[in-house]
Amino acid sequence: MNTEKESKLNRLLNRQPTGVVLTSSWLVTQGYSLDLQKQYRKSRWFDSIGTGALVRHNDQVDYLGGIYALQSQLGLSVHPAGKTALSMQGKAHYLELSTKKVQLFGGREDSLPLWFKKRDWGVHVDCQQTSFLPPDLGLLTLDHKSFKVNISAPARAVMECLYLAPKSQPLLEVFELMESLNNLRPATVQKLLESCTSVKVKRLFLYLADKAGHEWFNYIDLNKIDLGSGKRSIVSEGVYVSKYQITVPKELEAAV
Structure with missing residues (x-):
């Protein structure tokens, strides 16, 4: 050479x-x-x-090393999301941290390259492709090894959990996650809720925040948030919550 x-x-x-x-x-x-x-x-x-x-050659590269390339080289909005992002920030300490499943979210137009999908990262990687939130809103930068990656900040991560609920994410577990988020910034939450296109996510988020009794919830302007119209049945045979016009699991409504 x-x-x-x-x-x-x-x-x-x-x-x-x-x-x-x-x-x-x-x-x-x-x-x-x-x-x-x-x-x-x-x-x-x-x-x-x-x-x-x-x-x-012989470098040890985990899935976050792959995420780094997706974000910084290919310009994709794919990022660690939901419970994975919360665990990375120590916000889900009572959940299993050594989980073998990693949750990613990406935009509807983001196409994961084959090398990322076929690579054995040592964990099961699930990627949801949806545009229910703007790609650059509610993220934070996390240091990992010698590089940085963008992941969901707590408020966005909870909304991503709610996007998956109740089919692949128990709502009672999301409430437990919500209970620990007592220091969210109202302005950040407000912007996410106003930008969110999922009525289900918005109603559930407000219901859980209200139920958790967080101080920041009092500063959310509901008049600026489009909550749609009509009743929404999140689960069958649940309990109807008239304030948010949703039907939720009985065990969730009973939780204190």
Whole structure:
């Protein structure tokens, strides 16, 4: 490998964090042609983990290293969400932290590349593709190893849990999560609720926050939130809550 190519390789190794995936398409935009990438693989500087994706040779890359590439190189809004995001922030300490399932949310137009979907990350990865919330609202940046990824902040994470409820997320569990969120910023919650397109999520979120008795709930302006019209039956054979026009599980309404 000549001096110029060595210099480019060193620049790449020095500027990119360890523990992440590097996508071929992004590398091309940075001046690393497909032929050059092939030479790097042949020289064992990098290993392929599927079509269009490389990692440093013998590097330990977890699913967050893949998320880093999706967000920073491919411009996708896919992010750790729901209970996964809450656990990463220590907000779900009584839940199983060593869970083998990771919950991601992404926009309706986000298409996960095959290398991400086929890769064995050591955990089961579930990705919901929906645009019920704006892609850049209610996120925070989390440090992981030597890089950063965007994940759902608590208020958005709870709404994502409610999006999955009750089919794949017990509502009573979401209430327990809500109970611990006593320091949410009203302005942040207000903006999320006004931007949310799911009437089910909005009604359930307000019901749970009201039930939890959080101080911040008193500062939410319900007049600015479109809660739709008519009754919504979240579960069959539940209890009807007239204030929010929803039918919820009996055990949830009975919880204190």
